[in-house]
Amino acid sequence: MNPGLIAFFDLKNGGQISFIVLIAYMAMLIGIGVITSRLFRGTAADYFVASRGIGSFLMLMSIFGTTMTGFAIIGSSGEAFKSGIGVYGLMVSWSGIFHSLCFFFVGIKVWSYGKRYGYQTQIQFFRDRFESNTIGLVLFPALVGLVLPYILIGIIGGSTGIEKITTGAFPEAFSETKGGIPFWLGGLIMCTVVLIYIFLGGVRGAAWANAVQTILFIGLGIVTFFVISNKLGGFQAATQKVIDNNPSYLKLAATEEDKALYEERRAAFEAGEIKAPPRATDEIKPLVFFSYIFIPFSVAMFPHLFQHWLTAKSAKAFKLSVVVHPLLMMMTWLPCVLIGVWATSATKADGTLIVPLGADQNGVLPIMVRALSTPVMGGLLTAGVLAAIMSSLDSQFICLGSIFTNDIVGHYAKPRKMSDRQTLLIGRAFIVAIVVVCYLIALANRDSSVFALGTWCFTGFSGLAPLIFGALYWKRMTKIGAYASIITAAIVGLIFFSMSDLKSSGEFLVLGLMPVTFVVLASTAAMILVSLATQPPSAATINKFFTKK
Amino acid sequence: MRKLIYLFFFLLVLAHQDFWWWRTHEPLVFGFIPIGLAWHVCISIGAGMLGLLAVKYAWPANVDEIEEQSADGAPTQSRSEHS
Numbered sequence: 010m011n012p013g014l015i016a017f018f019d020l021k022n023g024g025q026i027s028f029i030v031l032i033a034y035m036a037m038l039i040g041i042g043v044i045t046s047r048l049f050r051g052t053a054a055d056y057f058v059a060s061r062g063i064g065s066f067l068m069l070m071s072i073f074g075t076t077m078t079g080f081a082i083i084g085s086s087g088e089a090f091k092s093g094i095g096v097y098g099l100m101v102s103w104s105g106i107f108h109s110l111c112f113f114f115v116g117i118k119v120w121s122y123g124k125r126y127g128y129q130t131q132i133q134f135f136r137d138r139f140e141s142n143t144i145g146l147v148l149f150p151a152l153v154g155l156v157l158p159y160i161l162i163g164i165i166g167g168s169t170g171i172e173k174i175t176t177g178a179f180p181e182a183f184s185e186t187k188g189g190i191p192f193w194l195g196g197l198i199m200c201t202v203v204l205i206y207i208f209l210g211g212v213r214g215a216a217w218a219n220a221v222q223t224i225l226f227i228g229l230g231i232v233t234f235f236v237i238s239n240k241l242g243g244f245q246a247a248t249q250k251v252i253d254n255n256p257s258y259l260k261l262a263a264t265e266e267d268k269a270l271y272e273e274r275r276a277a278f279e280a281g282e283i284k285a286p287p288r289a290t291d292e293i294k295p296l297v298f299f300s301y302i303f304i305p306f307s308v309a310m311f312p313h314l315f316q317h318w319l320t321a322k323s324a325k326a327f328k329l330s331v332v333v334h335p336l337l338m339m340m341t342w343l344p345c346v347l348i349g350v351w352a353t354s355a356t357k358a359d360g361t362l363i364v365p366l367g368a369d370q371n372g373v374l375p376i377m378v379r380a381l382s383t384p385v386m387g388g389l390l391t392a393g394v395l396a397a398i399m400s401s402l403d404s405q406f407i408c409l410g411s412i413f414t415n416d417i418v419g420h421y422a423k424p425r426k427m428s429d430r431q432t433l434l435i436g437r438a439f440i441v442a443i444v445v446v447c448y449l450i451a452l453a454n455r456d457s458s459v460f461a462l463g464t465w466c467f468t469g470f471s472g473l474a475p476l477i478f479g480a481l482y483w484k485r486m487t488k489i490g491a492y493a494s495i496i497t498a499a500i501v502g503l504i505f506f507s508m509s510d511l512k513s514s515g516e517f518l519v520l521g522l523m524p525v526t527f528v529v530l531a532s533t534a535a536m537i538l539v540s541l542a543t544q545p546p547s548a549a550t551i552n553k554f555f556t557k558k
Numbered sequence: 559m560r561k562l563i564y565l566f567f568f569l570l571v572l573a574h575q576d577f578w579w580w581r582t583h584e585p586l587v588f589g590f591i592p593i594g595l596a597w598h599v600c601i602s603i604g605a606g607m608l609g610l611l612a613v614k615y616a617w618p619a620n621v622d623e624i625e626e627q628s629a630d631g632a633p634t635q636s637r638s639e640h641s
Contacts, residue, residue: 259595331609
């Protein structure tokens with residue numbers, strides 16, 4: 010290492026070591042951007058859809074990396090800490106089945122139309138399919154409005170992780186965070202690095218960065234899982250401690266014995282006999298558990314995923330994703346869920362809890378890593394967490410730039426057709442503007458639960474899913490039916506959202522079910538009823554999209 | 559074969575609602591994974607198998623025939639006036 014740097018950093022300071030690892034990781038990502046920029050052909054088609062040349066492996070990595078975000082790492086461990094193992098069934102096993110189904114039934118078909126008719130965005134497809142120019146003006150705010158919270162999940166999760174893991178690094182400069190890189194600075198660094206590598210390499214740069222980051226976050230996640238379990242006395246000892254203290258966290262619902270144990274241990278804690286307070290028992294109702302079935306349909310309408318689908322070289326490039334995606338999800342979530350559950354009962358040498366009872370849910374994993382691994386390991390794991398987050402942020406940033414330039418600016422400035430250079434410039438300017446807005450919103454909402462924010466974001470996208478399924482598989486679906494579906498999803502979703510509280514620890518339910526149930530049912534009903542009551546699409550459109558060629 | 563794939567799909571959806579493990583953590587699989595969690599891990603593995611069956615036996619007939627296009631990503635047919 011450079012002697013000047015050695016003088017600047019104190020290599021005995023764990024926080025600083027973690028910080029150095031993070032900086033090295035960020036530098037590597039910029040390096041990937043520089044390398045992929047050499048493959049960049051300078052055209053908008055290359056920037057936004059990589060000239061439709063992405064093969065199976067890169068496709069799998071970019072789709073998986075894009076789908077997994079702070080929600081999967083920070084959100085999963087935090088939610089498992091809050092309510093136990095049920096989070097896996099709510100999110101992963103449903104998603105394993107339905108994500109692959111969406112890739113198979115939506116992704117491949119969308120790709121085939123993209124390849125045939127040159128679509129670079131979702132809105133271009135919908136405009137053609139519904140013979141409507143103005144549908145873009147309705148979809149644009151809906152899609153941007155739903156991607157924004159998804160970006161927020163990443164910024165909040167990543168910035169929280171950086172702050173917690175670098176605690177003690179610079180106590181004089183950042184006394185208010187006990188020396189950790191403050192939330193505002195961590196978020197700023199993360200967003201800037203993503204912007205640099207996507208500006209250099211476009212969607213191809215993002216795909217390569219996603220591949221590296223996906224391998225990294227799965228690999229580091231597994232290594233961290235082993236390191237943490239080892240420090241807790243091994244897998245069995247870690248789980249046994251939960252059985253002894255908070256057994257309801259290993260089930261979906263507490264038994265009478267679990268409730269009695271909670272009362273007994275709470276009394277012992279209040280009497281000063283034990284130092285680790287028990288956690289209140291929680292329960293997932295069967296209907297709530299089932300109603301999460303609608304959440305994974307959100308991937309069918311993610312604009313950033315849609316864009317990755319369009320980059321495929323051939324339909325065969327989807328095969329690996331359809332098969333392996335559920336397994337990679339399992340490999341990513343299982344360690345995080347177990348660490349979150351173990352955190353409910355893991356104690357320090359003095360008998361107090363490692364993660365305090367009222368700890369910020371988003372900070373559970375970083376606190377566990379910091380307490381139970383070495384600073385280098387902590388830095389590496391945070392790099393892994395950031396990898397999951399940044400591999401989504403990059404695709405989201407590019408897709409927003411793409412839909413703005415293609416669907417708004419490019420579409421309405423057609424008479425004065427823009428050059429590729431102008432298109433790229435406008436796309437990049439819009440991306441920067443969106444990132445600044447998201448960053449500022451994240452600063453003001455840093456305490457929002459990543460899990461709750463993610464669930465609402467997925468609810469919105471799931472509400473739009475009937476639109477894509479109808480557009481691809483139902484000839485009779487009409488333009489007015491499409492408008493009805495979008496507007497109904499927006500109204501019903503916004504009503505429920507306004508009634509909920511993102512900072513509340515409780516789950517917001519409607520008639521005992523997740524709100525997504527009613528959003529999806531209402532938008533589907535509106536689509537069907539209004540389509541049947543209005544004039545069918547033209548023969549030319551039906552021929553274009555439904556006649557086998 | 560397609561019917562068997564659909565059947566497998568519905569079995570996975572039914573298996574997801576595993577109310578029979580709702581209030582127990584035993585047996586612990588490998589000594590540390592509660593049965594409710596292990597069950598759902600198996601559903602994830604089942605979802606991968608379902609995907610494998612789908613790409614092997616239910617692959618859409620016409621998608622592999624879409625002609626190769628030029629290297630710069632140009633479409634094989636142009637978009638309509640709506641796009």
